[in-house]
Amino acid sequence: MLEGNRVSRISVRGFAVASATAVTTVGAVVGVASGSDKGSTTEPVEATAADTTILAEIPAGQQAQVQTASLTQQADVQSTAADAEAKKSAEESARKQAAKDASAKKAAAEKAEKERAEKEAAEKKAAEEREKEKEEAASRSASRDSVSTSSFPQQGSYSVAEVQAIARQIVPADQFQCFSNIVNHESTWNYKATNPSSGAYGLVQALPASKMSSAGADWRTNPATQIKWGLSYMNGKYQSPCGAWSFWQSNHWY
Incomplete structure (x- = not known):
């Protein structure tokens, strides 16, 4: 009975060690992949024959949980990177659109100014012609x-x-x-x-x-x-x- 309790405690400890080992390993891999110096300087994890023996004692279901946690962390890292890339792309698109809108607005303003100047010139010419006709009529x-x-x-x-x-x-x-x-x-x-x-x-x-x-x-x-x-x-x-x-x-x- 005492022996059974000892094995149970060892199994629990082994699961905790295995979990910590898996998470630390994933963090190191992610740090290297992202080019971070800090990611490449994680502290070494002690791996002894006893720990390996204890990990082997973790039931298959608990090993699956450890693997799932590792994959979830990897997915979170990839999702964060994807979000950052999408934000960068959106900002670049917004910058290009703003530049395009500014160019179109400038062109429209220049066109309006040209049309205004042409209208004023036409009105001035018409006024001059009317004045000339009036003077000619007065002369006649x-x-x-x-x-x-x-x-x-x-x-x-x-x-x-x-x-x-x-x-x-x-x-x-x-x-x-x-x-x-x-x-x-x-x-x-x-x-x-x-x-x-x-x-x-x-x-x-x-x-x-x-x-x-x-x-x-x-x-x-x-x-x-x-x-x-x-x-x-x-x-x-x-x-x-x-x-x-x-x-x-x-x-x-x-």
């Missing part, structure tokens, strides 16, 4: 305004054709049709036309009629004076006869 208007009504000998009466001929010499060619459209609706080219209810008078139906005196004292009988005043009115209020005609079409007055 001034030229027309400088035409003296004395250039048209006054007659006792004028036919529609004669009045229209005078208008063609005063109104710019590109504005004549618009001017003519308004006169057609207002007076049908009758320079003596009078609105009985409002008192509007002449080719362009000035109201009050006396406003035409600014173009000449003969505004009642001289169509040239009426035309000159009418053109000045349309340019001043609507920028041109065509501007006045556009307004007239929407409102039927100007």
Whole structure:
């Protein structure tokens, strides 16, 4: 009975020694494999004939547990290494993506700046062209305004054709049709036309009629004076006869 107890204690001690030996051995192997100096300087484990004899006494099931513990530790080491490699790979991918995004953002900013500059240049050019057209229109208007009504000998009466001929010499060619459209609706080219209810008078139906005196004292009988005043009115209020005609079409007055 005592002998049996002795063998049992020896078996337990042998299992502990075997376990420690296996774990230490695995640690040494892992240290060498990873290039660690510390792994290669593990303290030697005493292995005696008695220990070997005791290890041999460990039942097969307990030996399997020792082997499982060893394999588990190896798996943990490999898993840690794999995680570290995966983290490194992810960081590298993130760095490359960040560089790519920064490059794309820079390209987009440069494109936007180029488009903005082109838009500003186009707007500036358009503004310059509008200003040039405005100056040319003003020049034409001034030229027309400088035409003296004395250039048209006054007659006792004028036919529609004669009045229209005078208008063609005063109104710019590109504005004549618009001017003519308004006169057609207002007076049908009758320079003596009078609105009985409002008192509007002449080719362009000035109201009050006396406003035409600014173009000449003969505004009642001289169509040239009426035309000159009418053109000045349309340019001043609507920028041109065509501007006045556009307004007239929407409102039927100007």
